[in-house]
Amino acid sequence: MQFLQMASDLTNTTIVFATALIFAMLGGLFSERSGVVNIALEGLMTVGAFTAAIVTYFAETQLGTGPLSPWIGFLSAMIVGFVFAIPHAVASITFRANQVVSGVALNFLATGLTLYLCKILLNGSAQTPTLKNAFAKWDIPFLSDIPFIGNALFSGYPTSYIVFILVALSAFILYKTPFGLRLRAVGEHPMAADSVAVNVFRMRYIAVMLSGALAAMGGATIALTTTSNFSHNTISGQGFIALAALIFGKWRPVAGMFAALFFGVASALKSVFQIYGVTNYIPVDFIYIFPYAITILVLAGFVGRAIAPAANGIPYEKGNR
Known part of the structure; x- marks a missing residue:
């Protein structure tokens, strides 16, 4: 019985931790499917977490929005997040700068800027107070009452329900709509797409800014569910794990979702093991490094077999052959 309860709690916690990763993975998916490498997922998640926490805090304390x-x-x-991705789009698409360098620069900017603004807005404090009105879990009527399964699958934060809908919507957009066809075309062969009047630059701009919005939603999810505040270590590498899930999922939305859930298990084990006393037998430090160790092992074993979009990371210059 205890094992079943532990499995139920692990499944529920996995979905909670994986939600932010799936948001960011979808963000990276749209950007890289268009041909723009987005290493900046970490920074975009950081900006999203900061914005969500600070706006929620002032909304509940100054505006009384409850x-x-x-x-x-x-x-x-x-x-x-949509706006913060614009510098990366301008550097990568308009000025044809190195996309990895641009993304890394945005990560550094996000870390420094959010801490600076946090101290300015909160009288020197490097983190926001604990939010009184963070997201609460929603129980789906009747289904959440099913023993074990109900707690595992039908009792979650609203962001989890949103992200699974977005996965299905993203798959439909990418593979069943003219927009998705154009997006994949500019990521695979931009010159051919340009020859049939597809605006490569516009498609890539849309994709990168959409990527920023989705990744920021992932950061906001962390601040509004698991931590209920923002600090310098709120994201702590989740953007890079999301990028690993994107690669592990071979740049496909549904496969990327399952990859994110796999990495979510690694993160969820930390909480569940502590609750059920497993840390009495396994050093807690090992449990904390587990998600990152799993990420390295998975990428070492599978990244060589994953084929990115052909034009990913290659700036497009109109008229070049």
């Missing part, structure tokens, strides 16, 4: 506060913060994070 339960609406996290939704205001979540939507604000999406908008700010």
